[in-house]
Amino acid sequence: MTRVLARYGWSLGLLAILAILLVATRLIQPNFGASGLDSLARAALPFAFATVGMGIVVIAGGIDLSIASIMAVAGVVAALLMHQMGDANAGWVVLIVLTRVPDIVVTLAMLFVWEGVALLILNAPGGAAAPWLRELVVGAVTIPGLPPELTSWLPRALVVLIAFVVIFWLPLRRSKLGLSIYAIGSDQHAAFRSGVPIGLTRVAAYGFAGLFAALGGLSITLSTGIGEPIAGPYLMASVAAVVLGGVALTGGKGGLLGPIIAVFILRTLRLDLTLLSVDPNVTTIIEGTIMVAVVMAGGLLAMRGRR
Amino acid sequence: MTEAAAGRVVLDARGVAKRFGAVAALKDASLTVKAGEIVALMGANGAGKSTFVKILTGALRPDSGHIHIDGQESRFTSPAQARRAGIMPVYQEPSLIPDLDVGDNLRLVDAPIEPFRHWVDALGITNLRLDDTISQLPLATLRILDLALTLAKEPKVLMLDEMTAALPTDLVERVLTVIRGQADAGRTVIYISHRFAEIARVCDRASVLRDGVTVGDFVIEPGIEEKIVELMLGGVPTRAEVTGAHIRAVSSAETPRLRVSQLAAGSRLADVSFELRKGEVLGVVALEGQGQDELFDVLAGFRRAQGGTIEVDGKAASFGHPADAIAKGLTLVPGDRKDALLMLRSVRENIALPLLARPSKWGAIPMREEAARVTGAVERLQIDMRAQAEVRRLSGGNQQKVTIGRWVAAGVETLLLFDPTRGIDVRTKHQIYPLLRELAAQGASILFYTSELGEIPLACDRAIVIFGGRIVDVIDAEAATEQNLMRAAYGLTEKERAASSSAEARP
Numbered sequence: 183m184t185r186v187l188a189r190y191g192w193s194l195g196l197l198a199i200l201a202i203l204l205v206a207t208r209l210i211q212p213n214f215g216a217s218g219l220d221s222l223a224r225a226a227l228p229f230a231f232a233t234v235g236m237g238i239v240v241i242a243g244g245i246d247l248s249i250a251s252i253m254a255v256a257g258v259v260a261a262l263l264m265h266q267m268g269d270a271n272a273g274w275v276v277l278i279v280l281t282r283v284p285d286i287v288v289t290l291a292m293l294f295v296w297e298g299v300a301l302l303i304l305n306a307p308g309g310a311a312a313p314w315l316r317e318l319v320v321g322a323v324t325i326p327g328l329p330p331e332l333t334s335w336l337p338r339a340l341v342v343l344i345a346f347v348v349i350f351w352l353p354l355r356r357s358k359l360g361l362s363i364y365a366i367g368s369d370q371h372a373a374f375r376s377g378v379p380i381g382l383t384r385v386a387a388y389g390f391a392g393l394f395a396a397l398g399g400l401s402i403t404l405s406t407g408i409g410e411p412i413a414g415p416y417l418m419a420s421v422a423a424v425v426l427g428g429v430a431l432t433g434g435k436g437g438l439l440g441p442i443i444a445v446f447i448l449r450t451l452r453l454d455l456t457l458l459s460v461d462p463n464v465t466t467i468i469e470g471t472i473m474v475a476v477v478m479a480g481g482l483l484a485m486r487g488r489r
Numbered sequence: 490m491t492e493a494a495a496g497r498v499v500l501d502a503r504g505v506a507k508r509f510g511a512v513a514a515l516k517d518a519s520l521t522v523k524a525g526e527i528v529a530l531m532g533a534n535g536a537g538k539s540t541f542v543k544i545l546t547g548a549l550r551p552d553s554g555h556i557h558i559d560g561q562e563s564r565f566t567s568p569a570q571a572r573r574a575g576i577m578p579v580y581q582e583p584s585l586i587p588d589l590d591v592g593d594n595l596r597l598v599d600a601p602i603e604p605f606r607h608w609v610d611a612l613g614i615t616n617l618r619l620d621d622t623i624s625q626l627p628l629a630t631l632r633i634l635d636l637a638l639t640l641a642k643e644p645k646v647l648m649l650d651e652m653t654a655a656l657p658t659d660l661v662e663r664v665l666t667v668i669r670g671q672a673d674a675g676r677t678v679i680y681i682s683h684r685f686a687e688i689a690r691v692c693d694r695a696s697v698l699r700d701g702v703t704v705g706d707f708v709i710e711p712g713i714e715e716k717i718v719e720l721m722l723g724g725v726p727t728r729a730e731v732t733g734a735h736i737r738a739v740s741s742a743e744t745p746r747l748r749v750s751q752l753a754a755g756s757r758l759a760d761v762s763f764e765l766r767k768g769e770v771l772g773v774v775a776l777e778g779q780g781q782d783e784l785f786d787v788l789a790g791f792r793r794a795q796g797g798t799i800e801v802d803g804k805a806a807s808f809g810h811p812a813d814a815i816a817k818g819l820t821l822v823p824g825d826r827k828d829a830l831l832m833l834r835s836v837r838e839n840i841a842l843p844l845l846a847r848p849s850k851w852g853a854i855p856m857r858e859e860a861a862r863v864t865g866a867v868e869r870l871q872i873d874m875r876a877q878a879e880v881r882r883l884s885g886g887n888q889q890k891v892t893i894g895r896w897v898a899a900g901v902e903t904l905l906l907f908d909p910t911r912g913i914d915v916r917t918k919h920q921i922y923p924l925l926r927e928l929a930a931q932g933a934s935i936l937f938y939t940s941e942l943g944e945i946p947l948a949c950d951r952a953i954v955i956f957g958g959r960i961v962d963v964i965d966a967e968a969a970t971e972q973n974l975m976r977a978a979y980g981l982t983e984k985e986r987a988a989s990s991s992a993e994a995r996p
Binding site: 356358361362364365367368369371372373374375376377378379434435 | 548567568569572578580582583584585586587588589593596597598599
């Protein structure tokens with residue numbers, strides 16, 4: 183029991199915070215219900231995909247600064263061609279591995295490259311999303327045979343997110359590739375001596391990050407109906423959610439459940455502050471303060487636990 | 490052992506050489522190991538053992554030479570390849586991933602769980618759970634787990650690097666039994682160790698490296714220790730030129746500068762007590778990993794001791810931070826100069842740094858005083874100032890002079906030198922010894938660890954010998970021949986004293 187608590191304690195704590203925030207939302211806005219939940223989930227979806235991508239790279243001991251601009255590229259390409267860009271990132275990571283330039287330099291460079299590419303493809307918001315794809319993320323789940331009242335509280339966006347994470351991450355987490363990603367983030371020398379192929383594993387981690395970033399970009403296009411070539415605030419938001427979600431920036435520690443819950447916490451918090459008509463500038467101050475407080479509290483608890 | 494001689498050759502390495510820049514770490518190393526054999530790989534510090542092991546296990550590529558496994562030429566480009574060929578090392582640093590649990594570590598390297606459990610039991614680790622996180626387990630357990638995991642993969646050649654270091658005695662017994670059993674079952678073990686007692690117990694042969702060259706291969710038999718020690722040193726050493734003149738009579742009656750009692754730290758430093766007198770250069774002799782790193786770290790305030798006391802000038806002291814130790818006049822010159830210097834800054838700034846470090850001196854820099862002190866230190870140490878703008882462009886010897894020079898400029902009381910002459914040229918070395926004598930003559934106390942035993946009689950008044958985390962011998966400079974020091978460092982003199990209280994041990 184204590185082991186389960188030790189392992190999932192952080193995520194459980196985050197869930198509790200999220201529950202409190204949702205209750206608070208309901209208190210502030212008594213008619214917050216299924217449609218509110220739907221728009222919250224839809225707003226959170228691109229953030230969640232960005233966070234999942236960033237989370238994988240950070241667990242592998244790296245960082246990907248180009249995540250938001252990959253999302254923009256994927257978004258506009260999807261809006262124009264209605265097919266997604268996929269794994270554009272993996273090729274560039276070969277650069278990191280071959281030249282041993284620090285991740286932060288290459289991905290920073292790629293940030294600018296993708297930023298330009300997105301604007302070249304589409305210099306103003308435009309394009310369209312196929313209606314049947316939009317249906318995927320807009321509205322509530324309907325399951326044939328079940329009365330709609332039962333499923334109306336479950337937003338499709340949330341189901342899509344859960345589906346992708348379950349399909350990709352859970353098998354990955356238990357696979358040798360997944361363990362290798364943790365291994366190179368945890369202790370690169372030990373991983374090398376254990377026979378883990380460091381270079382290939384890093385390429386794979388960045389590849390997954392690119393894939394999830396592309397999904398994130400696609401989800402923006404689907405929920406707004408148009409392609410947006412200017413990268414959104416997803417880079418900093420994804421790093422924030424990763425940290426708040428209990429992933430160590432030094433790599434090797436944490437999972438993806440925590441960061442996803444953290445995304446919803448940050449989104450719900452923002453919603454609450456908006457509902458309370460707090461000045462948006464004050465909102466960012468409050469968000470930052472809460473992040474530091476939660477991470478510090480977690481650090482203190484971890485130090486206690488070690489003694 | 491007789492059957493072993495009849496076994497087929499499993500691993501055969503010949504003429505292996507490796508250079509790192511200008512340094513030839515290995516020149517001509519060879520090793521032949523047969524099935525069912527345990528072969529000890531021996532050599533003094535810096536003989537090239539670890540480079541050789543890294544090449545055999547695929548972590549480094551050799552510049553030249555051939556390695557045959559089961560008669561087939563092998564060129565490993567990664568540890569993964571060597572593992573697939575059946576060569577599996579257990580390194581001194583456990584290769585387990587700290588943030589994963591035991592079960593995930595097994596899955597990562599495809600080690601089967603049932604055999605792993607069997608070996609964990611056989612090696613005497615009880616109540617291990619597969620969901621224990623590696624970073625929460627003690628070092629001794631990790632080394633055993635690393636061994637059990639490797640055994641579970643049924644290696645063709647098991648390579649153990651200082652396997653019994655950091656292990657308590659009951660676990661050492663079990664490890665030795667298990668690896669002897671491996672050899673008796675027809676597997677091959679390469680056993681790297683400094684401990685003669687263990688080698689005599691389990692090994693069939695010993696291969697000796699000196700200065701990157703394999704110089705001998707012996708069948709283990711009683712009395713072979715002396716021969717191996719001799720070989721590791723390179724024949725019977727000619728007695729080093731010792732000038733008795735520099736050895737100052739130090740009165741043992743006055744309060745010592747530093748008194749260390751029963752100091753213990755980490756898993757290696759068990760129980761060390763000694764006195765460092767005023768105006769004395771006290772040598773520290775130890776094989777790698779006998780606790781000397783921990784001793785210097787504690788004295789310099791880098792880590793806290795788990796037991797024992799430190800007295801400076803008769804007053805009890807405890808250091809929580811290097812600044813505490815420096816405030817008491819204890820300053821460390823680390824073995825790796827990169828740890829001490831600001832590589833991109835100038836010689837002057839590096840020397841002046843300790844003068845300016847205290848917050849009370851954070852104001853304007855007294856330029857004239859600083860310049861005088863720095864110039865004084867530069868002249869005294871004859872630092873070559875041609876490349877003074879960036880310390881990283883200086884030669885190793887000159888860099889080391891800068892690390893010592895900064896404490897000379899700051900006014901040194903107690904200098905802790907950790908292998909200061911590692912990798913520097915002979916001329917500079919011979920400038921450093923007289924400098925140490927000179928500093929001592931002016932009243933400084935110097936604790937001087939060196940991996941080159943020949944330096945002890947040149948610079949020291951006495952030397953303490955550490956083995957297995959304890960002091961096993963104290964040797965005066967006059968008696969400190971390389972051979973005496975080496976025998977003591979391998980724990981042989983202590984064994985003799987324990988064995989024969991009647992026969993007097995040779996000094």
